[in-house]
Amino acid sequence: MLRVLKPFDPWRSELCTCPRKYSLHPYTGCTHSCLYCYATSYVGRRISKPKLDFIKMLKKDIYEADPRIPVELSTSSDPYTPEEAVIGITRASLKLLKSRGFKVLITTKGTSFKYDQDLFDAVMVTITTLDDEISSKLEPNAPSPSERLEALSQVEKRKGVRIDPIIPKINDDLDDIRELLREARDCGAEHVVFSTYKAKPDNLRRMLNAFPELAELNFTERIGGYKYLERGLRYKLLKGAVEEALKLGMTASVCREGFPDLMRSSSCDGTHML
Numbered sequence: 001m002l003r004v005l006k007p008f009d010p011w012r013s014e015l016c017t018c019p020r021k022y023s024l025h026p027y028t029g030c031t032h033s034c035l036y037c038y039a040t041s042y043v044g045r046r047i048s049k050p051k052l053d054f055i056k057m058l059k060k061d062i063y064e065a066d067p068r069i070p071v072e073l074s075t076s077s078d079p080y081t082p083e084e085a086v087i088g089i090t091r092a093s094l095k096l097l098k099s100r101g102f103k104v105l106i107t108t109k110g111t112s113f114k115y116d117q118d119l120f121d122a123v124m125v126t127i128t129t130l131d132d133e134i135s136s137k138l139e140p141n142a143p144s145p146s147e148r149l150e151a152l153s154q155v156e157k158r159k160g161v162r163i164d165p166i167i168p169k170i171n172d173d174l175d176d177i178r179e180l181l182r183e184a185r186d187c188g189a190e191h192v193v194f195s196t197y198k199a200k201p202d203n204l205r206r207m208l209n210a211f212p213e214l215a216e217l218n219f220t221e222r223i224g225g226y227k228y229l230e231r232g233l234r235y236k237l238l239k240g241a242v243e244e245a246l247k248l249g250m251t252a253s254v255c256r257e258g259f260p261d262l263m264r265s266s267s268c269d270g271t272h273m274l
Contacts, residue, residue, distance in 0.1 A: 003057035005065050008072065013224045015256040017268045021105075022071045024097075026054055026089040031081040032109055032142040035206040036165055036197055038226070039076035045202075048081040050089045058093055062100045070103040070271050073120075080110025081141075094119035103274040107162065109142040111151035122273040124193065125152050126162040129171040130180050137210050138170070145180075153187040158273035160184075160191030164255060166237050167197040168229065169213050178244045185248045191270050192245045195255035196234045198226040231258075238262055 008023040009016070029046035030037065037045075073079045079090040094116055097104055104120040106113050113123055129135050130145050143151075152159055161184040166172050181192065199207075199219055204227070207214055219227035228234065238254050242262050245252035251265035251272075266272040 002061050002065060004051065004054055005058060005061035005071065008075065013256065015223065015258050017253075017256075017263065019267050019269070019271055020069055021269075021271060022065060022069055022102075023073075023075045024058075024071050024093060025074045025077045026050060026079055026093050027074075027077045027081065027083070030077045031083060032078055032139055034109075034139045034142065035210055036138065036167070036203050038198065038200055038203060041200045041202050041225075043077070048077060048083045050083075050087055054089060055092055055096070058096055062096055062102070065102075067101045070105060070274050071097055072105045072107060072269065072271070074107065078108050078110055079106065080108045080112050084110070085112055091116050091119065105269070105271055105274060107270075109139060109148065111143045111147050114151045114154045117155050117157055120157065122158040122160075122270060123152070123155055124160045124162050124191070124270045125149075125189075126164055127180060127184065128163060128165065128167075130176065130183065131171070134171060149183055149187050152184070152189065155188070158190065159187075160189045160193070160250075160270050160273065162193045162195070162255075163241065164193060164195040165197035166194060166241065167207075167211075167214070168217060168233065168237070170211060172237055174240050174244065177241050181241075181245055181248055181250065185250060189250065191251045191253075191265060191273060193253050193255050193269065194238050194241045194245075195257065196229055196237060198228055198256070200226060235259055235262075 027048040031047040106123040220230045221228040242252040253268040254262045
């Protein structure tokens, strides 16, 4: 039985279109403290802390897991918060995975992944907006959007971005999304994942406190413990964003939305770049 290298299926939802992969989280909690974070509903809101005996358990897992299945770091607790520069548990994990021939996709809002590009195969950087003021409210302890783009430009691997979440009244302006996509494409991004804001009680409280105008939003569907925005609004936002990405020559997809016609890539999450 695998200990820390787990098959990815956190929601057991028909809306999840991710291909078969493992997820790996060297840390629990996340120092980036993004207001919209869903993981705080089950781990609480706290700084990144390495998991107990993590490397010891991973050393066992890499000999029991199938190296033909790709690994993603990380789907909830970011692998590149400031703690990583001191602790180095993400880098140690990557070395172990590489030693067994696993293909690795990095997903992060951090920037220090650029120092580990000898150890992974592709990277997806989450950038929700180019507006520093909005970003500093949404993602108070994460690097600025320009710092993330600069780090992305320095990586000589296949790469993409996640514009996730798209939040009405906050970062849904199509002109702004178009500009962000151009910046990302110019940094070498070839794939983009879009997703709309999905509310849980704790993250919704934080969002309403920072952005009172969100009280006007209409969450009409409850799916897998999340409140989803009205389906027609979600489709309109995502369709426009996907079309802009395609115009720029990027592949595009949406995450847990239930719109198969907007899946315009061979994988939703970027694992096709491995």
